[in-house]
Amino acid sequence: NAGVxxxxxxxxxxxxxxxxxxxxxxxxxxxxxxxxxDPGMGLRLIYYSASEGTTDKGEVPNxxxxxxxxxxxxxxxxxxxxxxxxxxxxxxxxxxxxxxxxEKLFFGSGTQLSVL
Amino acid sequence: xxLLEQSPQFLSIQEGENLTVYCNSSxxxxxxxxxxxxxxxxxxxxxTVVTGGExxxxxxxxxxxxxxxxxxxxxxxxxxPGDTGLYLCAGRVRGNKLVFGAGTILRVKS
Numbered sequence: 265n266a267g268v269x270x271x272x273x274x275x276x277x278x279x280x281x282x283x284x285x286x287x288x289x290x291x292x293x294x295x296x297x298x299x300x301x302d303p304g305m306g307l308r309l310i311y312y313s314a315s316e317g318t319t320d321k322g323e324v325p326n327x328x329x330x331x332x333x334x335x336x337x338x339x340x341x342x343x344x345x346x347x348x349x350x351x352x353x354x355x356x357x358x359x360x361x362x363x364x365x366x367e368k369l370f371f372g373s374g375t376q377l378s379v380l
Numbered sequence: 381x382x383l384l385e386q387s388p389q390f391l392s393i394q395e396g397e398n399l400t401v402y403c404n405s406s407x408x409x410x411x412x413x414x415x416x417x418x419x420x421x422x423x424x425x426x427x428t429v430v431t432g433g434e435x436x437x438x439x440x441x442x443x444x445x446x447x448x449x450x451x452x453x454x455x456x457x458x459x460x461p462g463d464t465g466l467y468l469c470a471g472r473v474r475g476n477k478l479v480f481g482a483g484t485i486l487r488v489k490s
Binding site: 268304305306307308309354356361364365366368369371372373374 | 420
């Protein structure tokens with residue numbers, strides 16, 4: 265099982281450039297997420313999609329856009345990259361754990377992005 | 381300010397030693413999870429606790445949820461080099477929001 269697949273693994277951008285981070289999951293999950301991870305800050309939610317066709321802002325959405333292309337794919341776009349967006353980006357999908365009221369997140373292996 | 385404070389931030393120990401890492405908050409959580417993250421990979425869920433005072437064991441790892449559901453601890457017995465990684469706690473607060481702590485970096489030397 266591939267699980268959650270993210271591309272690219274590494275990326276270097278110049279300030280003002282744009283790019284799209286790709287994410288796909290093969291587990292038929294409804295909910296998908298984009299997080300960024302910075303030293304000392306933990307994982308912070310950028311955007312999420314509760315189901316195909318819906319997207320919502322998370323804690324730090326400024327400077328980003330997302331597209332839920334279909335149930336499998338959820339992409340994150342930086343229209344005009346800034347040095348403050350240098351981070352490691354993780355995509356995740358979620359499945360409820362039956363009978364517990366809680367859920368399990370499955371993460372991709374991340375994209376390390378540097379904006380110069 | 382982090383809603384979830386993890387301590388210590390960094391821990392370097394010898395193989396065979398025991399250790400405890402902590403996850404604390406002033407907020408009440410409906411559930412709390414622990415994840416382990418290895419370099420170059422995403423976090424992987426280890427355990428979920430939902431009841432105040434709950435204790436769960438996963439081989440040499442023991443997880444405890446505080447009675448008031450505001451804190452949690454992870455105890456590792458006889459640590460091994462394979463335990464090396466970043467340990468993250470994540471709590472679900474009212475409004476169904478999931479918040480992550482900044483993590484504890486554990487290094488186990490052989």
